[in-house]
Amino acid sequence: xxxxxxxxxxxxxxxxxxxxxxxxxxxxxxxxxxxxxxxxxxxxxxxxxxxxxxxxxxxxxxxxxxxxxxxxxxxxxxxxxxxxxxxxxxxxxxxxxxxxxxxxxxxxxxxxxxxxxxxxxxxxxxxxxxxxxxxxxxxxxxxxxxxxxxxxxxxxxxxxxxxxxxxxxxxxxxxxxxxxxxxxxxxxxxxxxxxxxxxxxxxxxxxxxxxxxxxxxxxxxxxxxxxx
Amino acid sequence: xxxxxxxxxxxxxxxxxxxxxxxxxxxxxxxxxxxxxxxxxxxxxxxxxxxxxxxxxxxxxxxxxxxxxxxxxxxxxxxxxxxxxxxxxxxxxxxxxxxxxxxxxxxxxxxxxxxxxxxxxxxxxxxxxxxxxxxxxxxxxxxxxxxxxxxxxxxxxxxxxxxxxxxxxxxxxxxxxxxxxxxxxxxxxxxxxxxxxxxxxxxxxxxxxxxxxxxxxxxxxxxxxxxxxxxxxxxxxxxxxxxxxxxxx
Ligand code: HEM
Ligand code: SF4
Ligand code: FES
Numbered sequence: 250x251x252x253x254x255x256x257x258x259x260x261x262x263x264x265x266x267x268x269x270x271x272x273x274x275x276x277x278x279x280x281x282x283x284x285x286x287x288x289x290x291x292x293x294x295x296x297x298x299x300x301x302x303x304x305x306x307x308x309x310x311x312x313x314x315x316x317x318x319x320x321x322x323x324x325x326x327x328x329x330x331x332x333x334x335x336x337x338x339x340x341x342x343x344x345x346x347x348x349x350x351x352x353x354x355x356x357x358x359x360x361x362x363x364x365x366x367x368x369x370x371x372x373x374x375x376x377x378x379x380x381x382x383x384x385x386x387x388x389x390x391x392x393x394x395x396x397x398x399x400x401x402x403x404x405x406x407x408x409x410x411x412x413x414x415x416x417x418x419x420x421x422x423x424x425x426x427x428x429x430x431x432x433x434x435x436x437x438x439x440x441x442x443x444x445x446x447x448x449x450x451x452x453x454x455x456x457x458x459x460x461x462x463x464x465x466x467x468x469x470x471x472x473x474x475x476x477x
Numbered sequence: 478x479x480x481x482x483x484x485x486x487x488x489x490x491x492x493x494x495x496x497x498x499x500x501x502x503x504x505x506x507x508x509x510x511x512x513x514x515x516x517x518x519x520x521x522x523x524x525x526x527x528x529x530x531x532x533x534x535x536x537x538x539x540x541x542x543x544x545x546x547x548x549x550x551x552x553x554x555x556x557x558x559x560x561x562x563x564x565x566x567x568x569x570x571x572x573x574x575x576x577x578x579x580x581x582x583x584x585x586x587x588x589x590x591x592x593x594x595x596x597x598x599x600x601x602x603x604x605x606x607x608x609x610x611x612x613x614x615x616x617x618x619x620x621x622x623x624x625x626x627x628x629x630x631x632x633x634x635x636x637x638x639x640x641x642x643x644x645x646x647x648x649x650x651x652x653x654x655x656x657x658x659x660x661x662x663x664x665x666x667x668x669x670x671x672x673x674x675x676x677x678x679x680x681x682x683x684x685x686x687x688x689x690x691x692x693x694x695x696x697x698x699x700x701x702x703x704x705x706x707x708x709x710x711x712x713x714x715x716x717x718x719x720x721x722x723x724x725x726x
Contacts, residue, residue: 253678253682253722253725254682254685259681259682259685259718259722260681260684260685260689260691260692261681261714261715261718261719262722263691264691264692264715265715265719330691330693333690333691334648334649334650334651334690334691334693336582336688336690337581337582337583337649337650337651337688337689337690337691338580338581338582338648338649338650338690339582340494340580341580342546342549342577342580343483343485343496343575343577344546344548344549344575344577345549345648346548346549346550347549347648347697349549349550349554349700350550350646350695350696350697350700350701351648351695351696351697351700352695355693355694355695355696356648356695358693428694431694432693432694435694435708435711435712435715436692436694436715437715437719438712438713438714438715438716438717438719439712440708440709440711440712440713441709442709
């Protein structure tokens with residue numbers, strides 16, 4: 250008889266959840282970045298229509314619940330794994346040369362994840378909460394009243410501290426994903442000498458394109474505001 | 478050569494340990510690291526200090542017992558070697574060298590540098606075997622055809638000596654490289670297929686029960702492993718476990 254600990258019990262099962270939710274969250278980043286692009290072009294209508302579409306189209310709403318669930322599962326599972334890993338070495342080494350054999354990002358996934366979580370809380374409070382439950386002024390687009398998230402976003406990014414917070418957090422996310430992407434493939438058992446080097450490279454590119462893409466938006470809005 | 482040795486002294490499993498500093502002199506650059514400790518112990522005995530307890534057996538890189546964390550790395554600097562294969566010429570004359578035991582909840586310290594690695598044995602007992610007759614009348618080695626690439630990969634995995642360097646070096650004290658190797662060496666062979674599902678489920682379960690940490694794929698184990706066991710073996714274990722969990726009865 251084999252010993253089984255179910256879908257959440259074993260270390261490996263917990264890692265599969267980590268990888269699956271991580272990859273799902275990462276796929277959302279692509280959509281989110283593309284949707285935010287109109288801000289860079291100053292296209293108020295396109296951005297507001299995108300935001301309205303994302304909060305009203307039923308299939309997208311369904312996926313968004315999956316997304317909230319994934320964030321929670323990824324964060325709770327991650328914190329649980331971190332705690333377990335701490336317990337696995339009760340007494341620390343006096344001298345530990347971590348950089349001799351592993352990248353900084355891979356050794357600090359928990360810390361980077363917690364930063365990302367804090368960012369998500371601030372970010373969702375600022376925009377998601379306001380959009381869903383707050384009072385966002387509306388604007389008229391071809392006869393329809395649409396919430397003007399665009400103006401709210403631009404105004405938020407006129408504050409220097411807020412822009413710096415975003416840029417720093419995006420660097421954290423870049424590091425988190427620079428290890429996380431290829432790590433997820435390894436966790437799911439997808440390691441092959443032919444493909445793994447390419448997966449690692451693509452993972453790093455993906456991470457830094459996402460980080461750069463999201464960091465540019467607040468930085469650009471702020472710089473434009475300075476020169477205006 | 479002369480060195481300053483910072484070494485972990487701990488009188489027993491429950492005792493509180495601490496770093497003690499001793500000078501050691503008259504070391505030849507041809508000596509292995511263990512021979513240097515032999516000399517150190519000789520000098521300590523002459524000063525009426527209890528010698529440093531450490532684990533060793535073959536002194537040629539095959540038994541895996543010379544567990545030591547040297548200057549922040551399992552088996553010290555140098556790649557694909559155990560402590561007994563590390564030579565003093567790798568260090569600078571006059572250098573300070575810090576020596577600690579392998580640290581993990583699943584590797585309790587017995588004394589000084591010696592730890593109890595029997596948790597790895599219990600993982601093997603839980604499934605790291607094949608129930609085929611290997612004693613008595615020997616079966617013909619080529620009776621079952623096996624593809625060369627698979628045979629080679631299985632053999633590579635089987636070279637794991639159970640030294641525990643992967644656990645020691647892992648920031649999470651995870652034993653997944655060891656278990657990956659021990660799952661892989663059978664998973665690739667027809668003889669291993671029969672018990673494959675139970676094997677991976679039971680071994681991973683035992684690994685968890687022993688209190689090892691979880692892999693975050695830092696890859697440190699692969700770098701420090703004296704036998705060059707690859708992360709591919711962990712991925713294979715992950716695949717085997719996933720399919721076994723989904724399909725086991
Ligand atoms: C936009 C948000 C996030 C994305 C896209 C993301 C993505 C990923 C990916 C792809 C992995 C690799 C999975 C694996 O190694 O198998 C990962 C790992 C990890 N994440 Fe996240 N993550 C995010 C937020 C968070 C948050 C909020 C936490 C909170 C604590 C977190 C903690 C971790 C930890 C600890 C790991 C390492 C787990 C491991 O490798 O076993 N992440 N993440
Ligand atoms: S996988 Fe390598 S480091 Fe780990 S126990 Fe086996 S030989 Fe030692
Ligand atoms: S003493 Fe046997 S491997 Fe070092």
